[in-house]
Amino acid sequence: MANLSASDNYFTFFGLTPRFKLDTLVLDQAYLAIQKEVHPDRHAHGTEAEQRVAMQLATYANTAYRTLKDPIQRGLYLCQLNGVEAHLETNTAMPVQFLMKQMEWRETLDESAEDLSTLETLAAEVGQAQQNAVTLLEQECEKGHYQKAIETVRGLLFIDKFAIELDDAIAELA
Numbered sequence: 621m622a623n624l625s626a627s628d629n630y631f632t633f634f635g636l637t638p639r640f641k642l643d644t645l646v647l648d649q650a651y652l653a654i655q656k657e658v659h660p661d662r663h664a665h666g667t668e669a670e671q672r673v674a675m676q677l678a679t680y681a682n683t684a685y686r687t688l689k690d691p692i693q694r695g696l697y698l699c700q701l702n703g704v705e706a707h708l709e710t711n712t713a714m715p716v717q718f719l720m721k722q723m724e725w726r727e728t729l730d731e732s733a734e735d736l737s738t739l740e741t742l743a744a745e746v747g748q749a750q751q752n753a754v755t756l757l758e759q760e761c762e763k764g765h766y767q768k769a770i771e772t773v774r775g776l777l778f779i780d781k782f783a784i785e786l787d788d789a790i791a792e793l794a
Contacts, residue, residue: 634647638698642694660678691776692773753779
């Protein structure tokens with residue numbers, strides 16, 4: 621059975637190098653291999669302690685996989701591993717230019733709530749902004765600029781939340 625105590629972090633748990641850029645196919649394969657080994661059903665006839673350990677490892681594997689699969693969460697996790705905390709609840713400072721863009725998007729969404737074409741155009745713009753921010757996050761993490769990466773993560777969280785609202789508005793019209 622996989623040994624949780626032998627793992628320093630989510631990356632090493634899956635046998636990966638701790639870095640932003642990763643091969644998601646390798647992550648998927650490592651996750652499936654571990655889940656196959658630790659799935660609680662496989663230990664149904666084991667001792668109570670073995671069942672508990674299997675459940676803990678399966679839960680850890682699920683959490684680790686979700687974190688590493690999502691670029692925002694992976695960036696946040698890498699920053700934390702490198703001693704940079706996001707303080708997301710208390711640090712909401714954003715550059716003025718970013719806030720102005722958020723206000724512009726919000727205004728377009730509010731004013732065009734019934735205009736599918738305008739919302740789809742906005743969705744493409746927001747999607748491009750997300751992709752650009754993920755690329756920037758990757759560059760910052762790869763260079764070890766974790767303080768900058770945290771700022772990018774905060775921006776991505778704003779963009780991601782808005783993108784969900786925008787998708788919901790489009791779905792209502794479609």
